[in-house]
Amino acid sequence: MELQTETQKEEDGERWREEGERQREEDRKRRRDEDGGQKLGKRRAEEDEDSPNKKLQMLDHSVKVASHYNSLQEVGLAARSRSRIFFMRNFNNWLKSVLIGEILEQVRGAGPQQVSVLDLGCGKGGDLLKWRRGGINHLVCADIAGVSVEQCQSRYEDMKKKSHANEKIFSAQFINADCTKEVLAEKLADPDQMFDICSCQFVYHYSFESEQKADMMLRNACERLKPGGFFIGTTPDAFELVKRLEASDSLSFGNEVFKVSFQSKGFYPLFGCQYHFSLEDVVNVPESLVYFPLFEHMAKRYNMRLVVKQRFSEFFEEKVKKEHHRSLMMKMMALEPFPGEDSGRQATDSRAEYSHAKEHSGRAGVKLPLGTLSRSEWEAASIYLVFVFQKMS
Template sequence: MEESIVASDEEYLTEEEEQPEQRGIKRKHEDDEDDEREQINQDDEQEGGAQSTSHDNSIVVANHYNKLQEKGLAERFNSKIFYLRNFNNWIKSMLISDYLEKIKDSMQHGSPLRVLDMCCGKGGDLLKWHKGRITYLICTDIAEISIEQCRARYEKITANDPPERKSFQAEFFTADSTRDRLRERYIDPSIELNLVSCQFAFHYCFESPKQAEQMLKNVSECLKIGGYFIGTIPDAKDIMKRQRAAQSDSFGNDVFNIKFLSDPDDLPIFGAKYNFHLDGVVDCPEFLVYFPAFVKLAKRYNLKLIENVRFEDYFQMKIGKGRGLIEKMQAAERFSLNGNRNLSRSNEEEYKHAKDFLLQKGGYENRRKCGTLSASEWEAASLYMTFAFQKVKGPIE
């Protein structure tokens, strides 16, 4: 068996100098590109432990999401991560809205707008698709219970639509997008999609080269030329920076924790496994997405990188346009210099950044309140990044 390719923490951290428009991760040696290509080309049909372990992990992920229970508004509001969840949802809203606008601007009026919501979960983005006035939606997820809840949520959302506003049609099915060919499950296998969205889930496919290949094949196979693939993933580079700073295989705060299950000093391109714990949520195994490998694989399926932006930078880019939506979605907590009785955290240090910001802006005289996340929530939110690819014709250099 050929040796597995590894990327040390320094390699995960090094900037991608050859492609300055990418916020990617560069390997240290030129020869590593050939090694990386070798691993990507492996058909990953190893006997025994590796394959069965990979299958077992899919079961773990499915069971994890099947066990997650719906929570009432009151319980969600009292959670330590209430504003974090809403902030992440705001990021998704802005990303989805932006690319729906791009698609509509480039298509003829009245043309159908078809979307694949890959790893859709319980349907957390259904309202976004509804408000985006799409024509058709395909929802698929590895967890059967999540799909059932997604279908029920769709029926509830569209039940009261007025006759003059025709609701989008939708189909739902359970599948592992990292292993199954989705096209074979579509009602119409010849469907042409304008957009594929995969939110907070693409990283699961980086368990193995074969799974990553299947995921990207599912993205590209029915996506029209000019269509987009968008999503959100943990930023492997930032995770490795934090691991190195902590000098431990585990780091986090009272909101989240990451514990490496692979040696941080000897990380493989695929299968770099860690447990991610979020407040109130059971641990779930995840995998680092080595971004240069992601971009390289995507090129094989005619998917060209358009942008990849860390959440904190994306927030700065979109706050002007999305300020009203932040308030509507309660994606930030109100902090005031005049007293804060209803803050979600009792520790004043959690809001020192907000206090300093207001004081720098003129504080007591000119500006006395702002929207913010607690420091712990912001540490968790800033772990993530957005990405967008476009389907193009012909090979990509």
């Protein structure tokens, strides 16, 4: 099974490389034909209407993404607990908590210092408590969605008000900016600000709409990192998405909690390979495949080296072996108990969703209840991977 997966990866990679070369040749031809050295980008809108190869034309989806996240309503804990993907969201939060905690340990391992963090694509501030628990000194939060940035700042101010008198909460700056187009360094309150960590959670794939956007996002993530600093994040695994698409009888795949839809299959351009992703009531936006070997290559421009790249399943299997990570998992309710409490009721009534847990529970020596995710939630979570880059001295 592993051999087939690797073969698929090589074939998909070759397709991407060939498609990328073809696109570059088309771009070179366009540039040669352009009048008076006009830039390709200025004619993009007109070309989109007439091009015979509209699939490969890059449309700017930044407005759609910002609009979607701006329109998401803030819901309370009670409403979140009723969500079909309650445990999956907790699982993702646990995974981010472990990642952030371990990276902070590495930063402090280099010696006592004032720790500064850039949260690139901060959203509504879902990771604020993680940075608080990590005892950082300064945080810069940036996001394309202005409403989300306002809510993030409001959460921060509320957190400061409710903190204990002897607790020192980190200082913070909040920036509304499209980090795929704007230079973030020009917006910093301290023009000399440098960071120990840049965290980019479930966001970087939006930038792979074009090479220019992906590079600007990388520049914002990496150029202000201190030597030895880390760029960490989570993003969909393009190889996994392509594998599932190729195995599908249609141009989409998914289950009762998520759906991924492509416009075509068989060729996958290096940039601007769009698909539409929907996840229950949380996500409903266009995204772009991130071809990871290219991502790694681009990061080298900013003196970054890849130190960790793991699928969520691999990361989970490694980290859950440690007692303190298991304890945090229980505290965060990152897995659903099986059989369920309240007369055996689970997040969904479908028995097929827990057939894997039922099979495992019947094995010798297994103690109940088990910790699990429903099959649909696991299929959604297992799309993603964790990455860690480090700034070389």
